[in-house]
Amino acid sequence: MKILKTLLVTAAVSVAMMATAQAETKKIALVVKALGIGFFEAANKGAQEAAKELGDVEVIYTGPTTTTAEGQIEVINSLIAQKVDAIAVSANDTNALVPALKKAMDRGIKVISWDSGVAPEGRSMHLNPSSNPLIGNMIIKLAADNLPDGGDVAVLSATATSTNQNVWIEEMTKVLPNYKGINVVATVYGDDLADKSYRETQGLIQSHPNLKAIIAPTSVGIVAAAQAVTDAGKVGQINVTGLGLPSEMAGHVKSGASKSFAIWNPIDLGYSATMIAYDLIGGAEAKPGAELKMGRMGTVKLDDKNEGAMADPFIYDAKNVEEFAKIF
Amino acid sequence: MKLLLKNREMLLVVAIVALVALIALRFPPFVTPGNLANVYNDTSILIILALGQMAVILTRCIDLSMAANLALSGMVAAMINAAMPGLPIPLVILIVMALGAVLGSINGLLVWKLDIPPIVVTLGTLTIYRGLIFLLSGGAWINAHQMSDAFKALPRTAVLGFPLLSWLSLVIIGIMVVVMRRTPLGRAFFAVGGNPHAAVYTGIDVGRTRFFAYCLSGTLAGLAGYLWVSRYAVAYVDIAAGFELDIIAACVIGGISIAGGIGSVGGAVLGALFLGVIKNALPVINISPFAQMAISGTVIIIAVAVNARAEKRKGRVILRKAEAAHG
Numbered sequence: 001m002k003i004l005k006t007l008l009v010t011a012a013v014s015v016a017m018m019a020t021a022q023a024e025t026k027k028i029a030l031v032v033k034a035l036g037i038g039f040f041e042a043a044n045k046g047a048q049e050a051a052k053e054l055g056d057v058e059v060i061y062t063g064p065t066t067t068t069a070e071g072q073i074e075v076i077n078s079l080i081a082q083k084v085d086a087i088a089v090s091a092n093d094t095n096a097l098v099p100a101l102k103k104a105m106d107r108g109i110k111v112i113s114w115d116s117g118v119a120p121e122g123r124s125m126h127l128n129p130s131s132n133p134l135i136g137n138m139i140i141k142l143a144a145d146n147l148p149d150g151g152d153v154a155v156l157s158a159t160a161t162s163t164n165q166n167v168w169i170e171e172m173t174k175v176l177p178n179y180k181g182i183n184v185v186a187t188v189y190g191d192d193l194a195d196k197s198y199r200e201t202q203g204l205i206q207s208h209p210n211l212k213a214i215i216a217p218t219s220v221g222i223v224a225a226a227q228a229v230t231d232a233g234k235v236g237q238i239n240v241t242g243l244g245l246p247s248e249m250a251g252h253v254k255s256g257a258s259k260s261f262a263i264w265n266p267i268d269l270g271y272s273a274t275m276i277a278y279d280l281i282g283g284a285e286a287k288p289g290a291e292l293k294m295g296r297m298g299t300v301k302l303d304d305k306n307e308g309a310m311a312d313p314f315i316y317d318a319k320n321v322e323e324f325a326k327i328f
Numbered sequence: 329m330k331l332l333l334k335n336r337e338m339l340l341v342v343a344i345v346a347l348v349a350l351i352a353l354r355f356p357p358f359v360t361p362g363n364l365a366n367v368y369n370d371t372s373i374l375i376i377l378a379l380g381q382m383a384v385i386l387t388r389c390i391d392l393s394m395a396a397n398l399a400l401s402g403m404v405a406a407m408i409n410a411a412m413p414g415l416p417i418p419l420v421i422l423i424v425m426a427l428g429a430v431l432g433s434i435n436g437l438l439v440w441k442l443d444i445p446p447i448v449v450t451l452g453t454l455t456i457y458r459g460l461i462f463l464l465s466g467g468a469w470i471n472a473h474q475m476s477d478a479f480k481a482l483p484r485t486a487v488l489g490f491p492l493l494s495w496l497s498l499v500i501i502g503i504m505v506v507v508m509r510r511t512p513l514g515r516a517f518f519a520v521g522g523n524p525h526a527a528v529y530t531g532i533d534v535g536r537t538r539f540f541a542y543c544l545s546g547t548l549a550g551l552a553g554y555l556w557v558s559r560y561a562v563a564y565v566d567i568a569a570g571f572e573l574d575i576i577a578a579c580v581i582g583g584i585s586i587a588g589g590i591g592s593v594g595g596a597v598l599g600a601l602f603l604g605v606i607k608n609a610l611p612v613i614n615i616s617p618f619a620q621m622a623i624s625g626t627v628i629i630i631a632v633a634v635n636a637r638a639e640k641r642k643g644r645v646i647l648r649k650a651e652a653a654h655g
Binding site: 159 | 370469556567571611614
C-alpha cells in the first residue's frame with residue numbers, strides 16, 4: 001500500500017514537472033553520429049539559429065565521442081532521463097537505436113531522424129537532406145548554368161552498380177530536355193578510385209575534344225576529375241562539377257577547374273530538423289501526406305514512409321567555398 | 329618466329345604491340361607519341377611497385393601489403409607536407425621511403441623470424457596499415473589545397489619533354505637491373521626462390537634474403553606512396569584500395585613465377601605496361617564497364633596459362649643443360 005502511494009505521488013510529481021517544463025522552454029536534443037565532426041558542428045549552428053528564432057526552445061547538442069550505435073543508445077537513455085521534449089537523431093545504425101527510441105516515444109518524447117535515418121518503427125519521421133529528383137536536376141543545372149550556349153557534357157560516376165549514383169543519373173536524364181543544347185555524350189565509371197577516375201577523365205578529354213563540362217556526382221570522382229583537367233591544361237575549357245565536399249574541393253574551385261558544385265548544407269539541415277521537432281511538439285502529426293513547417297526553409301511533405309526531403313542541394317562556388325571548407 | 333615466341337619478354341612485346349595496334353583501329357589518337365608517353369607516365373607507379381613485388385615473389389613469398397604500405401606512406405607524406413609546407417620535398421620523399429622500408433621490414437621480420445606464411449603475414453599487415461591510416465588521419469582527407477605547390481609539382485616537372493615521374497621509374501628500372509644481375513643480393517633472390525635447400529648449402533641465409541626482399545618492396549611502396557598522393561593530389565584512407573592485385577597481376581603477366589625463382593626486371597616492366605595499356609585504352613574505346621572487368625580478368629588468366637606452359641618448357645631445358653654438363 002505504501003509502495004503504491006509512493007508510486008502515485010512520484011507519478012503525479014513527474015507529470016506536474018513535465019507540465020511546467022512544457023509551459024516553459026522546450027528541450028530539443030540534437031543527437032549526432034559523433035561529437036567533433038565539422039559537418040555536425042555546422043548542423044548545431046543551424047539548430048541554435050532555429051532555437052533563437054523560436055525563442056522558447058533550448059537545443060541540447062549531444063552525441064557519443066565515437067561513431068557507434070552503443071554510444072548513441074547511452075546518450076538517448078540519458079536524454080530520456082532528462083525528459084527532453086524531442087530527439088532529432090542522425091543514426092549510426094538504422095536498427096540498433098530502435099528499442100531506445102521506442103522507449104523515448106512511449107514516454108511522450110517526439111523522435112525524428114535526419115541525415116542518416118532510423119528504421120520507421122523507431123521514429124515518427126525522417127528528414128532527408130535532399131531527394132533523388134532534386135539532386136538529379138541540380139547536377140545537370142550546375143553544368144548548364146555555365147554553358148549558356150549549350151555544349152557537350154559527360155558524367156563520371158562511381159561504380160556501374162552503385163545505387164545512389166545510378167538513380168541520380170536516371171533523374172538527371174529525365175529532366176535533360178529542360179536544358180536546351182546540353183548533350184550528355186558519355187557516362188563513365190571511376191569506381192570511386194582516385195586513379196581510375198583520373199584515367200577515365202583523361203579518356204573523356206581524349207575522346208570528346210569538344211567536352212565543356214564533366215559532372216561527377218561522387219566526392220572521389222569530382223576531385224580526381226578536377227585534378228586530371230588541371231593536369232591536361234584544360235582549366236577554363238572544361239568545367240568539373242557535381243557533388244563534393246567544400247573542404248575537398250576548395251583548392252579546385254580556387255584553381256578554376258571547378259566553377260561550382262553542390263552538396264547539402266549542414267546548417268540548413270540542423271535548422272530544419274529543429275523546426276520540425278518543434279512543430280511536432282506543438283501538436284503537428286507526422287503521417288503520410290502531412291506537411292511540417294521548417295521555418296525559413298518552407299515546409300516538408302512526408303511520403304508514404306514518413307520521409308521528406310529538405311531542399312535542393314546547396315551550391316558552393318568561389319564566393320562561399322572557403323568559409324564552408326572550414327566546416328566540412 | 330618460334331624462337332621469338334619462346335622468349336617471354338619478346339612474346340610480351342609482341343602482345344603489347346598487337347594490343348596497341350588493335351586499340352588504334354578503334355581509336356587512332358591512342359598511338360600518337362604524346363599519348364603513348366602519357367600511358368607510360370600513368371603506368372610508372374605500377375612499374376615501380378611491380379619491381380618491388382618481383383623481388384618478393386622471386387623468393388617464393390608474396391607481399392599483399394604493398395598497396396596499404398603505399399597508402400600509409402602517402403598519407404604520412406601528405407600530413408608532413410600539410411604540417412610543414414617548408415620542408416624540402418626530397419627530404420619528405422626520403423622520410424616516406426624510410427617509413428616504407430620499416431613497414432616492409434616488419435613483414436620481412438615476421439616471415440624470417442617467426443616463420444609465418446608470407447600470405448598470412450602480409451594479409452595481416454595490409455589490414456593493420458590501412459587501420460593505421462585511419463588512426464593517423466581520423467578518417468579525414470588531405471586535399472589539394474592543403475598540399476604545397478612544390479609537393480604536387482615534382483612528379484609533373486618536365487625534364488627533356490617527359491615528366492619526372494617517368495624518368496624516376498626509368499631510374500628505378502636501371503637500379504633494379506643492376507641489383508638483380510650484378511649483385512649477390514639479386515642472385516640470392518633467384519637462388520632462394522629456385523631451390524631454398526640448395527641455397528642454404530651455398531651459404532645463403534634464406535630468411536635474411538626474404539627479409540631484404542620485403543625491405544626493398546617496402547621502400548619502393550613508400551616512394552610510390554608519395555608519387556601517388558602527389559599525382560592525384562589527394563590522400564585518404566582508401567587510396568590504392570585493391571591495387572595490390574594489380575601489382576601481382578603485372579608480375580604474373582610479366583612471367584614471374586608465383587612458385588619463385590623465375591622472372592626478370594624486363595618481364596615485370598612489360599607486365600605492368602601491358603596492364604597500363606589496357607587500363608588507359610578501356611576508357612577511350614568505349615565499351616561497357618562490365619565488359620571492362622571481364623576483359624581484365626580474361627587477360628590475367630590467359631597470361632597465367634601461357635606462363636604455366638612457358639615454365640614447363642623451361643624446366644625441361646634446364647634438365648637437358650644439366651645433363652649435358654654432367655655428360
